[in-house]
Amino acid sequence: MNGYAIAQIVWWLLLGVLLMGLAVMVGMDMGVGASLRYVGRTDTERRVALNIIGPHWDGNQVWFILGGGAIFAAFPLIYATAFSGFYVVMLLLLWTMILRPIGFEYRSRIGNPAWRGAWDWALVVSGAVPMIVFGAAFGNLFRGVPFHFEWNMTSFYTGSFLGLLNPFAVMTGVLSLAMSVMMGSLTVMNGAGGVMAARARGLAQLAGLIAIVLFAIGGLWVHSMPGYHWVGGPGPGIPQTPLQQTVVTSPGTWFDNFGAHPVLWCVPALGFAGMLGAILAARAKRSHLGWWSGAVAWIGVIGSAGSALFPFMLPSSSDPSLSLTVWNSSSSESTLLWMIGFTAFFVPLILWYTGWAFWVMRGKITPEMVEGDEHAY
Amino acid sequence: MINGTVVDLSRLQFAATALYHFLFVPLTLGMSFLLAAMETVYVTTGRPIYRQMAMFWGRLFMINFALGVATGLTMEFQFGTNWSFYSSFVGDIFGAPLAIEGLMAFFMESTFIGLMVFGWHRLSKGQHLAVTWLVALASNLSALWILVANGFMQDPQGAAFDPTTMRMHLTSFQDLIFSPDAQSKFVHTSIAGYVTGAIFVAGVSAYYLLRKRHVDLAKRSFRMAVLFGVLATIGVVTLGDALGFVDAKAQPTKLAAMEGLWKTEEAPLPLNLIAFPSQAKQRNYGAVQIPAVLSLLETHSLYGTVPAIDALERQAARQVEDGIPAVQALEALSRNPQDPAALAQFDAHREDLGYGFLVQRYAPDLARVTPAEIRQAAKDSIPPVAAVFWSFRVMVGLGLAMLAFFVLATLYSLRNRVQEKTWLLKLALWMIPLPFLADEAGWLVAELGRQPWTVYGVLPTWMSASTHSVGYMAFSLIGFVVLYSTFIAIEMYLMVRTIRLGPAEPGGPRDRESAPRPMLSGRPFAAAPQVAKRED
Amino acid sequence: MRSFLYFLLFMVVAVMIVVLAAILGDEGAWYFAWLIGTTMIVLVSAAGGAMLDATEDQLARRQGGDPAGHG
Known part of the structure; x- marks a missing residue:
């Protein structure tokens, strides 16, 4: 194992961390958005919900942008192949995501109920759709994606848009939505009182329950589907193109990594424990504890997917041997090392000032505050 | 094989979304530092009018900022969705500055902007000022990394092609970030943003001064904006010259197109002030020339030449x-x-x-x-000459017009005679669209002038696009046009409405700052901490 | 003692800035110019605002009125 291979693994782990950050931070805002019209029944209630995440949604959203940027820098082939292959789905994601900044910023600037109602729906859609797409993308990784390369690495996607919305991917999409609604509801419980907190409490438990069931079904489903198995090729730490390896598919192989390293079973266990913890904490009205449990659940779920897939990142169903792995799709050693340096310096800094921002804006939001403040959303 | 229509549609979509994004970015770059300047005066002198200024301009800033963020999302993902060969070919180098932009700048900007808007009473004066400065610094650092990435497309430094991976690899990070093109382009663009912000603030202030509303606020804003603007415009022109000097070496085809240089001539080269270039005939029609000026401009010498x-x-x-x-x-x-x-x-x-x-x-x-x-x-290998030639002249012409305006406005503002000069105020109002046009023209010069390459001399545009069907491209293009047109209509409406409404005057009906009510931004500094507290 | 420690701290910071600025000036002269230029633009603009207040205060004192800008 040479330095380049270590850098590749470190970046695979860092990407996992960034995706977890994305899921936790963006997921909570999306959950608040997706459940906006249920948790908030009046205009003021909805404004309370929006203002709970108001000072933070913008910063949280950067996890999403950073996720994109990090894939681009560390695994350019994944960025190029996946984003172009998932074209229509990516557009859905983008178009719903770009509604959000505008929804937050413009919704409450005009008092007209029709205007506000329209933006509320926009926020619901822009909360739900990206989370479904995010989950469905992960689901499709297990199924493999129909793409292949020409001699010079031009990629061609040969599937249809509907092929990306197969039953398994839809299920993982709903799992992701359920987890984000759970986190969003716990966030509302953190920041609001009274009837809103009560509604959010019920929703958090329901969403948590759905998530547990779907995560369990997902595990069984993955066990029964054909998995990808790396047979040979240049391997870790060697500059290469995806044209030089051999990969086969056979049922059950997605669990090979768990068989080889039983300690990995802790990761899905963490997912289940986190979801269960979040439900129980919501029940006990300990929403902060619940929020942190939910974050742990995300770590478990994304960690489980990563543990099963490793070293695959984007398997090709057209020709399994063209599958993109950690070894054949990463950047050069020099880029990976520079980016490890920047990440190691800036991510702790980001966590620190994000924590400070949350601390400054701590406390409950009340209807009076929202109505009394010209700056409120 | 690659379909030429798809490449053209991908280019159209990229240009449309980038030009649209670039309507909002320069205003953010400039206004953020103007806000910092206003708040600096507030904190150093303690006069509340400057806080009122920072808050009011901050509201307009946020309306603009929201669309900048929203349309920036498209840009971050469009390289992958529509330029997949480009992305895999140069992602090793190009992706790094984009990721660093997120890590270093965008996170800082977005996190602190929440505190800038909501934190007025929760932070001490000094803390809030620091937050505002950080937002300004971060938004410009963000531009820095984007333009380092763009600088690589214009003049690929610090990279080499590796035949074992069939991609470009980073060879020197220092060469990448300190590339002369990246440097001069960043400073030019960032400061062009300052000019945009200054014209905007000066123009809106002029609107109030003309109507004799919010006079105290408006004349201070006007003064600060024109001083800010006059210095920034001088900087933009200087850096524009530097950029031309860099391009003369790094991108000779762009420079030749900008100046409409068809035939090799002896030094000193004349400047084509006006001309109508014809790509088919390889010559200019109706050229008005100034002798020797081009050699001076591009080589800073009478005896220098640039290739035609x-x-x-x-x-x-x-x-x-x-x-x-x-x-x-x-x-x-x-x-x-x-x-x-x-x-x-x-x-x-x-x-x-x-x-x-x-x-x-x-x-x-x-x-x-x-x-x-x-x-x-x-x-x-030669870019579309007429388009580059004229975009360049529009940009320079508007830049010089703004310089003249700022010099005049600074003169009258320093003599405290702005309010009497209604013609100047009217002019200021009409100046508002100019920097936006100049910014867009500048983008066109830079990116049309780079054609036929996505990475100059290394990767042609025709290879770079994703292999989509025409149907997919039509779908996405229509989607963007519909969404973006709706957004700009809403944005303009809200902007104009907020400007018409004006800032909340102290003691006025919309002054919630001094009302004894609890506020989101004004909850007591020592509110009970939220950490792990039971909800009941 | 406390002042002395602060002095040491800021001295270290100052030396670091000198080193960083020297490197930046060498490798990226335009970046360096941007830092200095931006600071100058912002501060000149701020001084312009303060100057307007000063002139108005002077004017108001001469006329015996209430200085503006204290609203």
Whole structure:
């Protein structure tokens, strides 16, 4: 194992961390958005919900942008192949995501109920759709994606848009939505009182329950589907193109990594424990504890997917041997090392000032505050 | 094979979304530092009017900022969705500054902007000022990394092609970030943003002064904006000159197109002030020239010359011929990465690999390339001259007009005679669209002038696009047009409405700051901490 | 003692800035110019605002009125 291979693994782990950050931070805002019209029944209630995440949604959203940027820098082939292959789905994601900044910023600037109602729906859609797409993308990784390369690495996607919305991917999409609604509801419980907190409490438990069931079904489903198995090729730490390896598919192989390293079973266990913890904490009205449990659940779920897939990142169903792995799709050693340096310096800094921002804006939001403040959303 | 219509539609979509994004970005870059300036005066002098100013302009800033963020999302993902070959080919280098932008700048900007808006009473004066400065710094650092990435497309420094991975690899991070093109382009663009912000604030202030509303606020804003603007405009022009000087070496075809230089001439070269270039005839019609000025501008010497299009085309033809064996060797290496003969052939011709790609558009099988195809590829190496020539003149003309306006406005503002000069105030109002036009024209010069390359001299545009169907491209293009048109209509409406409404005057009906009510931004500093508290 | 420690701290910071600025000035002269230029633009603009207040205060004192800008 040479330095380049270590850098590749470190970046695979860092990407996992960034995706977890994305899921936790963006997921909570999306959950608040997706459940906006249920948790908030009046205009003021909805404004309370929006203002709970108001000072933070913008910063949280950067996890999403950073996720994109990090894939681009560390695994350019994944960025190029996946984003172009998932074209229509990516557009859905983008178009719903770009509604959000505008929804937050413009919704409450005009008092007209029709205007506000329209933006509320926009926020619901822009909360739900990206989370479904995010989950469905992960689901499709297990199924493999129909793409292949020409001699010079031009990629061609040969599937249809509907092929990306197969039953398994839809299920993982709903799992992701359920987890984000759970986190969003716990966030509302953190920041609001009274009837809103009560509604959010019920929703958090329901969403948590759905998530547990779907995560369990997902595990069984993955066990029964054909998995990808790396047979040979240049391997870790060697500059290469995806044209030089051999990969086969056979049922059950997605669990090979768990068989080889039983300690990995802790990761899905963490997912289940986190979801269960979040439900129980919501029940006990300990929403902060619940929020942190939910974050742990995300770590478990994304960690489980990563543990099963490793070293695959984007398997090709057209020709399994063209599958993109950690070894054949990463950047050069020099880029990976520079980016490890920047990440190691800036991510702790980001966590620190994000924590400070949350601390400054701590406390409950009340209807009076929202109505009394010209700056409120 | 790659479909030319798809490439054209991808280019159209990229240009449309980038130009749209670039309507909002410069205002953010400039206004953020103007807000910092206003708040600095507030904190140092303690006069509340400056806080009122920072808050009011902050509201307009946020309306603009929301669309900047929203449309920026598209840009971050569009390289992958629509330029997938480009992304995999240069992601090793190009992706890094984009990721660093997120890590270093965008996170900081977005996190602190929440505190800037909501934190007025929760932070001490000094803390809030620091937050505002950080937002301004971060938004410009964000521009820095984006333009480092763009600088790589204009003048690929610090990278080399690796035939084992079939991609470009980073060879020197320092060369990448300190590339002269990246440096001068960043400073030019950032300061162009300052000019945009200054014109906007001066124009809106002039609107209030004309109507004699919010006079105290407006005349202070006007004064600060014009001083800010006059210095910034001087900076933009200086850096524009520096950029031309850099381009003369790094991107001779862009420079030749900007100046409409068809035929090689002896120094000193005259400047084409006005001309109507014809790409087909390779000449200018109706040229109005100033002797010797071009040599002075581009080489800072009377005896310097820059290559003209005829010479550049001849050189490109030679490079195409040299690039063909490089591409052929690469095809052999794709089949067998260890092929020693192919490696040797590749190494002998690697410098011109990109030119080999350029001709592959016409000759997919390079073994059967014809001299006519090579000539065509060489012609392709010249960007669309008329478009670049005129975008450049629009940008420079508007820049000089703004410089003249700012000099005049500074003069009257410093004499405290702005309010009497209604013609100047009216002029200021009409100046508002100018910087936006100039910014867009500047983008066109930079990116049209880079054609036919996505990475100058290395990767042609025609290869870079994703292999989508025309139907997909039509779908996405229509989607963007519908969404973006709706957004701009809403944004303009809210902007105008907020400006008409004006700032909340102290003691007025909309002054919630001094009302004894609990506020989101004004909850007591020592509110009970939220951490792990039971909800009941 | 406390002042002395602060002095040491800021001295270290100052030396670091000198080193960083020297490197930046060498490698990226335009970046360096941007830092200095931006600071100058912002501060000149701020001084312009303060100057307007000063002139108005002077004017108001001469006329015996209430200085503006204290609203």
